[in-house]
Amino acid sequence: MDNDTTAATNTRALEDGIVTDLREKMTYGSYLDLDTLLSAQNPVSRPEHHDELLFIIQHQTTELWLKLVLHELREACSLIAADELAAALKKVARVKHIQKTMTEQWSVLATLTPSEYVQFRDSLANSSGFQSYQYRAVEFALGNKNAKMLQIFDGEPQARALLDDLLHRPSVYDEFLRYLARRGFDIPASVLERDVTVAHTMTPELLPVFIEIYDNAEKYWAIYEACEEFVDLEDNFQLWRFRHLRTVQRTIGMKTGTGGSSGVDFLRRALDLTFFPELFAVRTEIGR
Numbered sequence: 001m002d003n004d005t006t007a008a009t010n011t012r013a014l015e016d017g018i019v020t021d022l023r024e025k026m027t028y029g030s031y032l033d034l035d036t037l038l039s040a041q042n043p044v045s046r047p048e049h050h051d052e053l054l055f056i057i058q059h060q061t062t063e064l065w066l067k068l069v070l071h072e073l074r075e076a077c078s079l080i081a082a083d084e085l086a087a088a089l090k091k092v093a094r095v096k097h098i099q100k101t102m103t104e105q106w107s108v109l110a111t112l113t114p115s116e117y118v119q120f121r122d123s124l125a126n127s128s129g130f131q132s133y134q135y136r137a138v139e140f141a142l143g144n145k146n147a148k149m150l151q152i153f154d155g156e157p158q159a160r161a162l163l164d165d166l167l168h169r170p171s172v173y174d175e176f177l178r179y180l181a182r183r184g185f186d187i188p189a190s191v192l193e194r195d196v197t198v199a200h201t202m203t204p205e206l207l208p209v210f211i212e213i214y215d216n217a218e219k220y221w222a223i224y225e226a227c228e229e230f231v232d233l234e235d236n237f238q239l240w241r242f243r244h245l246r247t248v249q250r251t252i253g254m255k256t257g258t259g260g261s262s263g264v265d266f267l268r269r270a271l272d273l274t275f276f277p278e279l280f281a282v283r284t285e286i287g288r
């Protein structure tokens, strides 16, 4: 065997075609703006606590995924509004994969023990994930609207403007219900003309619509599929919330939060929320 093979040297030879003179060229680092990205991890604990970098990177990666989730959900809304349901579902499918990654990622932070965290927790002062505008934007896009959240961002005009805009836009579900109306389903005017700045609440008049769809899945396949995709979205969202709650519980127990809430109890109440109440209620009615 040739002595220059990878196996003989246990070293991979570079191929002649590989570009090595990258001066003046766009590179991996310049394209991805890595100088900016990798200079954005700035621990505040003094002396710097070893585990604060984990804490920062866990949050920053989540924020990057949230940025993409929001991008996809906004596009999904526009596509539904343009009657392009199949294209919208493609975006939702991507969101579902991101959600799984975000949920699985909690296991990394779970390696932070309470005794380690308490050593730099005070350095975080009143900062809290509660102040994540991208998280709130995703909640708004999915329909968990709450105008009271805006005041948190009075000091961050861009974040406030984004949330204000989303607050006044129809959610993914609002768009879906309007789509169903255009497709001839009997959606009450009170739903179509509702105040979209507040959360949608369980509307029993919508149940017959979903019973019809679920009892005749073959006939309404694309719409039926969309309903199930939305159920997946909500399930995945709840799993993220639950893993957050359990991570909080194992890290700070029943301590109050740095954001000023009761902590675990406050987070637990979010598990009672629903984006798509009728899509869950219909399950009770199927086959009756």
Ligand code: HEM
Binding pocket: 058, 059, 062, 063, 109, 112, 117, 127, 128, 129, 130, 131, 132, 135, 244, 247, 248, 251, 252, 256, 257, 258, 259, 260, 261, 262, 263, 264, 266, 267, 270
């Ligand atoms: C050890 C790690 C963590 C602890 C102890 C913790 C604790 C808490 C607590 C106590 C709250 C309630 C608000 C407050 O009073 O502060 C909260 C809210 C929140 N946290 Fe965390 N958190 C942790 C990690 C994370 C991570 C990695 C994220 C990802 C971005 C995150 C995102 C959020 C969000 C979005 C909220 C608002 C939830 C809502 O409005 O229902 N947290 N967290």
Ligand SMILES: N[C@@H](CC(=O)c1ccccc1NC=O)C(=O)O
Binding pocket: 059, 121, 124, 127, 128, 129, 130, 252, 256, 257, 258, 259
């Ligand atoms: N609320 C957390 C602190 C915390 O987790 C946090 C602090 C700053 C930035 C993001 C955070 N993550 C989630 O709330 C606590 O009470 O310990």
